[in-house]
Amino acid sequence: MKVFKYIAILIWRIWFYGWVIGTVIVIFPVLIIITSKESWYPYFYKIAHAWGKTLLFVMGFKADIVSVEEELEANKSYMFSANHTSMIDVFLMLAIIKNPLVFVGKAELRRIPFLGLIFKRSSILVNRSNAESRKAVYGEAQRKLNSGLSICIFPEGLVPGDESVVLSEFKNGAFALAIDHQIPIVPMTFYDCKKRFSYTFFSGTPGKLRVKFHKHIQTKGLEMKDKNTIKKQMFDTIHAELINDAKN
Secondary structure, three states, rough: OOHHHHHHHHHHHHHHHHHHHHHHHHHHHHHHHOOOOHHHHHHHHHHHHHHHHHHHHOOOEEEEEEEEEOOOOOOOOEEEEOOOOOOOOOHHHHHHHHEEEEEEHHHHHHOOOOHHHHHHHHHHEEEOHHHHHHHHHHHHHHHHOOOOOOEEOOOOOOOOOOOOOOOOOOOOOHHHHOOOHOOEEEEEEEOOOHHHHHOOOOOOOOOOEEEOOOOOOOOOOHHHHHHHHHHHHHHHHHHHHHHHHHOO
């Protein structure tokens, strides 16, 4: 029976990669055009939003918003941040957030064929080992925010590989950016992404992907000296949520 299970998972995984790469190739010319001007980004995001929702559907996933402690405003900029558990996280974020957002990600993403060029044009890529690159993120973020966009950062900066690690230590970037630009942080808990679609190849199942939107962390009036305080506040909120969920 295990053989049939592994064959089914193999087909399911191949379907995922094939669908992602295939759809990008098909609409690649459109993506190149629509990412050629920053003012067109909201139109690009509508495509990305639909892409995220469609991918969840074809993979048998269903986004389930279990709780919203504070509503989002349609035309307001935010810093969206969630625990990073799986490669499906980005698609889930795209599917559930209607406010056009820009991801901040690793510079290495630009090396991915086809997708890398789109990431370069539509995201803020940073080389964490380069001080100039890290500094440039602030200017890039300000331009995006001035256009009415939001920012998304997964503050762990990596996907925890150890199953025993509930939540990895947060990096400072998301909190420094939010304070620097005085935008609210929206903490989010992704409960199920790791067990549904982790980096362990022969694993995962279709099903619900539960999400909780926590109360926003306000940064107006805060200074850089406060970043560790709000970082700990967000870490403790998400960590406690994951621990409580694991007990139930």
